[in-house]
Amino acid sequence: MNYKIPRGTYDILPKDSAKWQYVQRIFRETAASFGYEEICTPIFEMAELFERSSGESSDVVQKEMYRFQDQKGRDFALRPEGTAPVVRSFVENHLDLQGGRHKFYYIGPMFRYDRPQKGRYRQFYQYGIELIGSNHPFFDAEVISLEMQFLKALGLKKIRLEINSVGCAECSSDYDAALQDYYRPHLAELCPDCQKRYEKKPRRLLDCKVPSCKVLRQDAPSQLDYLDAPCRDHFAQVQSYLNDMQIDYKINPAIVRGLDYYTNTAFEIIVDDLGAQNSLAGGGRYNGLIAAIGGKDTPAIGFAGGFERLLLAMQNEGISTAEPLKPQIYIIGIGEAAQKVVIQLLSQLRNRGIYAEYNPDKSSFKAQIKAANAMGAAYAGIIGEDELSSGMISLKDLASGEQSTVDPSDLPNLLIESKNKESNNL
């Protein structure tokens, strides 16, 4: 084998594509029921867009972006996440000046130069929504409920919703200072990673997995105690709306979104038994982002989820998604003379939208009916010498074994009728 797929990427083969179509369809339907419409943005953008939005110090920008220059030396990056491009498009198309609320959803591949592992790839597919133009806490709850609704529609049960508030720019920097004050005397006891975090992003100290760091964290100040009055009120209202929507959640002060632009509400949906990468979706409010990339100051909230993890979780819960494609009829032709009639019939049926199969590679009657059975065809249509002379077709119901003789002109309607009957029974 000469050519190999790039590391951390994968092909979606026909045997799996129905699953992908299914989850995407359910997501689109769910989004539509909340009034969200699709937005498609390019797969690459100016690298600077992501530096601005995610934060130059973030890992995503520092070491995970696929960056490249084009023939004119312009600095681009394959998009590592979906929010910045949507916001860029929002501003570029002057929707910020138009006012009002805007609801977007997107589906597509994202790229991050990570070390691949379970539930983590270098090209991975995300779905997400963005609601731009309101700071009302109702919409925080609505965005969360859309995601919960989607997961429920898929039949996932073993999921947990955790929420937090990271406050606005002011209270969040107050909190960082408080955390540093707390950790300063213990600096030497922290793991090397945490010592770096202390400087760069003190909040990251809260989700370190090293036992000694976990112990220290127990008495650390909580973000929630450092929220100013408006932020505290906002968070309380979000919870109240979630209660009204009968959505279960747990407050987890350790939830820290990785990207710099988050404010106030942050949430994450976690699935057990998924391995280390157990975060199925995450999101939050990002009131400062639109202004940060040059638009009119506009509040916004959204989330993103990963399809790979979704599919893993569904597999874990034994949720089956799609039936394999089965022919409605498999046409068996015997002898050279039959082939012409077979092909004409095949075309007629396909023109009527009926999935009909025929395989001239198999010549014997036995091989053909075996294939019909193996493919799960509902019927076998037989055309041999007898049928050629009578102008009729022998039609065999492969489930019951019953065989009848039908006029070729009646066949399409007959097949469509039986298909309808079958889907009504489901």
Add this chain to the structure above:
RNA sequence: GUGGGUGUAGUUCAAUGGCAGAGCACCGGAUUGUGGUUCCGGGCGUUGUGGGUUCAAGUCCCAUCUCCCACCCCA
């Protein structure tokens, strides 16, 4: 970027340093046109790749790559 594991037929896996094999899948057949069972037949694969040790390497050594798991990070 760090650590551990891994790689043999389409697939799942065998093979004390000594002839690379089996199950499943796939294809064909079992007296001329009736399917899930059964029986019979069908396998030379750069043993991931490149070096090295050896009379002899799938097996030992080195390098490299993939995949898996974890750290990290995150969806």
